[in-house]
Amino acid sequence: MRPSDIDGETTLLMRRPAALQPKRPSPARRIWRQIIGGFWSFIDSFRDPRLDDYLPPVPDRPAREDTLVCEGGIPQAERGERLLLEVVRVSPEYLRGVAALVEYAEHWHERGPIAVEDGLVHLALSRIRPDQHGEIPISWLERKLEGVPSYVVTRALRRLAQDGAIEVLPAREGDVGARLYEELRGYLGRVKLRRPL
Structure with a gap:
């Protein structure tokens, strides 16, 4: 501590001690940690795979502003997390359906965003029971795809019609x-619907 005189008043100033630097481990200790880590990795390689081995990493908590710009106000990662929990809750018949759908979805994603849009709309149309005329009003489709922008639905409908699917x-x-x-x-x-998915 040392006194300081400002405008005739005495003020005591304290010096902050220098930050303590963490002590670096010795080379022997670092090597020992690597050996122990390698041993447990080796042991771990013989265990049966856990579900967590197949899941994406747990997402960070999004900043508040991130949620405002995502589809439907829900960040993509959060939608995925909710889906994982919903899969466990569905009946076995839907679980088998999800397993089959995963292959289609992976194929669409490999082909790009247009294939994903078309696949999503085609799937939704395939899962709506037509009215007495055998037709599906577009308003029903948009209700089923709540949160998907209408221009995405419109574009996909035009492409599916050109393809002869609808x-x-x-x-x-x-x-x-x-x-x-x-x-x-x-x-x-x-x-x-001319060609169900």
Whole structure:
């Protein structure tokens, strides 16, 4: 401590002690740690795999602002974490369905974002029971895909129609919600599934 005189007043100033540097372990201690770590890695290699070996790393807690820019207000990692928990809760028949769907989803992801969009919309259409006309109003599809932007749905519908997987039909009286517009046919508001997924 040393006194300091500022404007006629005496103030005591304290010096902060220098930060203590952590002591570096000796070379022998470092080698010993590597040997022990290698031994436990060797032992660990003989154990049966755990579920955790196949799962992605536990995500960090997102910053508050991150949640505002993600689809549906939920960060991608958090959606994945919720999905893992939901898979455990579903019935065995849905569990078998999820196992089969994983192969399709991996294939779509390998082909890129357009294939993922088309696969998602095609799957959703395949999981909606048509009305008495054998058609699915686009508003039903958008309700099923809540949180997916409508322009993504529209683009995928156009590509699926070009591919022959679906037929996009004019809206019927009483249909509400988003519709596609074509120069020659006018407003289109319904879908008929031609080729189930």
